[in-house]
Amino acid sequence: MAKVLTPRSENYSQWYNDLVLKAELAENSAVRGSMVIKPYGYAIWEKMQRQLDRMFKDTGHENAYFPLFIPKSFFSKEAAHVDGFAKECAVVTHYRLKNDPDGDGVIVDPDAKLEEELIVRPTSETIIWSTYKNWIQSYRDLPIKINQWANVVRWEMRTRLFLRTAEFLWQEGHTAHETKEEAIEETVTMINVYADFAEKYMAVPVLKGVKTENERFAGALDTYTIEALMQDGKALQSGTSHFLGQNFAKAFDVKYTSREGKEEYVWATSWGVSTRLMGALIMAHSDDNGLVLPPKLAPIQVVIVPIYRKEEEFKQVSEKAKEIVSKLRDMNIDVKFDDNDKKKPGWKFAEYELKGVPVRLAIGPRDVQNGTVEVARRDTLEKNVVPMDGVEKYIQTLLDEIQDNIYNKALNFRAEKTTRVDSYEEFKKVLKEKGGFILAHWDGTAETEQRIKDETKATIRCIPLESEPEEGICMVTGKPSKQRVVFAQAY
Amino acid sequence: MAKVLTPRSENYSQWYNDLVLKAELAENSAVRGSMVIKPYGYAIWEKMQRQLDRMFKDTGHENAYFPLFIPKSFFSKEAAHVDGFAKECAVVTHYRLKNDPDGDGVIVDPDAKLEEELIVRPTSETIIWSTYKNWIQSYRDLPIKINQWANVVRWEMRTRLFLRTAEFLWQEGHTAHETKEEAIEETVTMINVYADFAEKYMAVPVLKGVKTENERFAGALDTYTIEALMQDGKALQSGTSHFLGQNFAKAFDVKYTSREGKEEYVWATSWGVSTRLMGALIMAHSDDNGLVLPPKLAPIQVVIVPIYRKEEEFKQVSEKAKEIVSKLRDMNIDVKFDDNDKKKPGWKFAEYELKGVPVRLAIGPRDVQNGTVEVARRDTLEKNVVPMDGVEKYIQTLLDEIQDNIYNKALNFRAEKTTRVDSYEEFKKVLKEKGGFILAHWDGTAETEQRIKDETKATIRCIPLESEPEEGICMVTGKPSKQRVVFAQAY
Numbered sequence: 012m013a014k015v016l017t018p019r020s021e022n023y024s025q026w027y028n029d030l031v032l033k034a035e036l037a038e039n040s041a042v043r044g045s046m047v048i049k050p051y052g053y054a055i056w057e058k059m060q061r062q063l064d065r066m067f068k069d070t071g072h073e074n075a076y077f078p079l080f081i082p083k084s085f086f087s088k089e090a091a092h093v094d095g096f097a098k099e100c101a102v103v104t105h106y107r108l109k110n111d112p113d114g115d116g117v118i119v120d121p122d123a124k125l126e127e128e129l130i131v132r133p134t135s136e137t138i139i140w141s142t143y144k145n146w147i148q149s150y151r152d153l154p155i156k157i158n159q160w161a162n163v164v165r166w167e168m169r170t171r172l173f174l175r176t177a178e179f180l181w182q183e184g185h186t187a188h189e190t191k192e193e194a195i196e197e198t199v200t201m202i203n204v205y206a207d208f209a210e211k212y213m214a215v216p217v218l219k220g221v222k223t224e225n226e227r228f229a230g231a232l233d234t235y236t237i238e239a240l241m242q243d244g245k246a247l248q249s250g251t252s253h254f255l256g257q258n259f260a261k262a263f264d265v266k267y268t269s270r271e272g273k274e275e276y277v278w279a280t281s282w283g284v285s286t287r288l289m290g291a292l293i294m295a296h297s298d299d300n301g302l303v304l305p306p307k308l309a310p311i312q313v314v315i316v317p318i319y320r321k322e323e324e325f326k327q328v329s330e331k332a333k334e335i336v337s338k339l340r341d342m343n344i345d346v347k348f349d350d351n352d353k354k355k356p357g358w359k360f361a362e363y364e365l366k367g368v369p370v371r372l373a374i375g376p377r378d379v380q381n382g383t384v385e386v387a388r389r390d391t392l393e394k395n396v397v398p399m400d401g402v403e404k405y406i407q408t409l410l411d412e413i414q415d416n417i418y419n420k421a422l423n424f425r426a427e428k429t430t431r432v433d434s435y436e437e438f439k440k441v442l443k444e445k446g447g448f449i450l451a452h453w454d455g456t457a458e459t460e461q462r463i464k465d466e467t468k469a470t471i472r473c474i475p476l477e478s479e480p481e482e483g484i485c486m487v488t489g490k491p492s493k494q495r496v497v498f499a500q501a502y
Numbered sequence: 503m504a505k506v507l508t509p510r511s512e513n514y515s516q517w518y519n520d521l522v523l524k525a526e527l528a529e530n531s532a533v534r535g536s537m538v539i540k541p542y543g544y545a546i547w548e549k550m551q552r553q554l555d556r557m558f559k560d561t562g563h564e565n566a567y568f569p570l571f572i573p574k575s576f577f578s579k580e581a582a583h584v585d586g587f588a589k590e591c592a593v594v595t596h597y598r599l600k601n602d603p604d605g606d607g608v609i610v611d612p613d614a615k616l617e618e619e620l621i622v623r624p625t626s627e628t629i630i631w632s633t634y635k636n637w638i639q640s641y642r643d644l645p646i647k648i649n650q651w652a653n654v655v656r657w658e659m660r661t662r663l664f665l666r667t668a669e670f671l672w673q674e675g676h677t678a679h680e681t682k683e684e685a686i687e688e689t690v691t692m693i694n695v696y697a698d699f700a701e702k703y704m705a706v707p708v709l710k711g712v713k714t715e716n717e718r719f720a721g722a723l724d725t726y727t728i729e730a731l732m733q734d735g736k737a738l739q740s741g742t743s744h745f746l747g748q749n750f751a752k753a754f755d756v757k758y759t760s761r762e763g764k765e766e767y768v769w770a771t772s773w774g775v776s777t778r779l780m781g782a783l784i785m786a787h788s789d790d791n792g793l794v795l796p797p798k799l800a801p802i803q804v805v806i807v808p809i810y811r812k813e814e815e816f817k818q819v820s821e822k823a824k825e826i827v828s829k830l831r832d833m834n835i836d837v838k839f840d841d842n843d844k845k846k847p848g849w850k851f852a853e854y855e856l857k858g859v860p861v862r863l864a865i866g867p868r869d870v871q872n873g874t875v876e877v878a879r880r881d882t883l884e885k886n887v888v889p890m891d892g893v894e895k896y897i898q899t900l901l902d903e904i905q906d907n908i909y910n911k912a913l914n915f916r917a918e919k920t921t922r923v924d925s926y927e928e929f930k931k932v933l934k935e936k937g938g939f940i941l942a943h944w945d946g947t948a949e950t951e952q953r954i955k956d957e958t959k960a961t962i963r964c965i966p967l968e969s970e971p972e973e974g975i976c977m978v979t980g981k982p983s984k985q986r987v988v989f990a991q992a993y
Contacts, residue, residue, distance in 0.1 A: 041569075041576065041632050042572070045569035045570070045571060047566070047567070050648060053565050053566045054564070074541065075540055075541045076539040076671065077538050078533045078669060079536070079622075080536060080669070082532060082533060086608070087607050087608045093608055098598055098599070098600075100598060101594045101597055102599065103592045103594050103622065104593065104594075104595045104610065106591065106593065108589070108593065109589075116574075117584055117588055119595065129592070138531070157541065161653075162653065166597040166598065180567065353642075
């Protein structure tokens, strides 16, 4: 069968686009920069959502829903925030259409102009903090720990499916606290939740760190990030958690009476992950044959393909297949028995390989006779014939093994692609020839950071949380540095 | 304790508003017509979503996601559709803000005007059918059965929390079929799913029927509806399922090659329920003490309140409470042990009554001694002391009993408030004095329907599906009629 994907070695970017389209994950829509998330892609997103939602609730958060629209005046109350988002906002100016008196279409009714324009939320700090003002009077009203699942719009000029789209789906947590310490603790808790989710569910190892001032969220005092490494050696920022200090409380005048009876501004955090995670998931593991999905997020974890010529054979094979389906379902394993008789087994094999189904079983008449079943795993493409009896336990173990294997593969890849350099020359050489994460000393100034970015397109992905302090000198300016930071070219 | 709600008998509408606010379900936001759904309200909506989603998947549907924005030209391709929605559309005209050169705020950047305006979706038929065009070539590509969970915007002038808001949350199913028969079957299947959900989960009895031409969805050939009756005798349209014929296929040129090799237009349905269901749920069952929630949708199904004076008593009581919590959780019952020592039991009793928690347990030192627990049910406000031993089974049965009782109460109420009338005089009298559903003969014309509406504010809620044909004469014009239709004043 002809390969349906451009090989990664030939054109990584084209491979990604081919894969997203051919595996039926998403496609571009008629609306510039907005995608359609197709059912198979959405099913993966639903599994992500369900797990993240559980983790948010387990850490004491509740869901709620705030308006899509933000009055323009709210939006501009926090100065850094509006600077960060003003250039990419969709603006609603009118609330009615009418028939075109000069034609047969409709036009915007000029009489239905809004007094104040509404911004389609690019993020919800402003509308939420304007609401929290009414909810918070005393320390007894704190903390507030709310999450929202929502769509947001940022008018991106260059878009790519899942990675950068004008509209995307995400969750945004917005919490309010009595003290600075508690808010920072929340910020760290949530970056840890994201890291756990990425590593244990997506099987994507991530570096945890803090952003430099240049790369911070607009309005934050500190932005924590998880950074993943893609197969082309580029980094992908996969989730962020922001310590917002009292910036939004001050902008919206949100004060509380403290335990000591004093009026204080409330401390804030916000944190989010989006459908961008789909891009990370796809790019981290997949190969030239198609998607490779970690079992914990695969909509179909096991597919069973019957092999037969005659109707009688189909009956025998089906009977066995259905027994396995029933056992796997009892174990909460998502299994599909593909009994479509319009498609041949070879077509099905290729299809499920393309779609990244972790385990494929094939059962033919000889298997029925011998009490066996052929088990193929997607990650290594290995096949094994195993006894039908007890196959459900074999599969359960295999799913765990695949989950671990995919993670370890990505971890090894990252280790290979992580380089410590001590000179700017070496930095540029590694960046060009090898890519990946580069650990180097930097003098801590925005100027040097900008110069490196301009000259190499590499940015500081983060100042890593889990690393030893190490005295050194900045590779560019020779000024002193106390810790290596992580550079990479990034999505 | 003072009543926190305006009694229903005094002002039903005020009672509803009080309840939505005091039970912390939702509130108005700073954005005209848009609400904030608060955590407790959202938790109910999540339970609704989860169950509906399961029912959609069980009937063969998949979830996907389509863009929030619809190009204006798409929107006007189906004539009836644009007529129906053009007057209430939020329109995006610009994609950037900039600093106001004359002031310190931001203004819409006039250089960032969109070539074609974008409509914030009021419903997604147009964007979805423009997408389906690329997905459908042959009968092999059919049926497509997709659902989307999304927010939509309709610029309503008079809004009420949950019942009518500019932005609301909903699901919209959009299916594509080979034949008219199959599309009609799907339309009926989905109105049945909605009716099942309303009756079995919300405990709200509904009438199933078909809308008159006047009341049809803009672009539909037939609209099926479920109509619920609220305690003030008004009807609430709670879900609709539309047979769209080939209207959208024609508007977007979506054809398929049939089994006979001919090019045919595709047949369509769409169907939706929204956060309006929250309004129905609240109004159908609640009383002057607060919410009454059906156990199947209650975020907290059982609350345990400890009664104690001394620390030692609290320990003993807590120990017993925790045993019950653990047993109930094993049975998948959502239970909360409220051990907050800042609030008194009386306050907690009133609070959970207001929030509609179906079952409340109180455990005091004497209960520990006697091996008993006090069980209070929200629907009837009855209390019983029952043995601690086996209380979990008692509760499980009680939850089912409450679910049934709430439903039966609503069903009896509806029966009482359903009247057959044979003259227009009687019709007006019943409408004024009693309200509710009125079954009457109607001549089938839009003119008579409009006249009745103008004169009485009552509309035809539906032509009921489950009723006997009955010859008669129109109560207004005396012209012949073959079936009674259902009139009511409605939300």
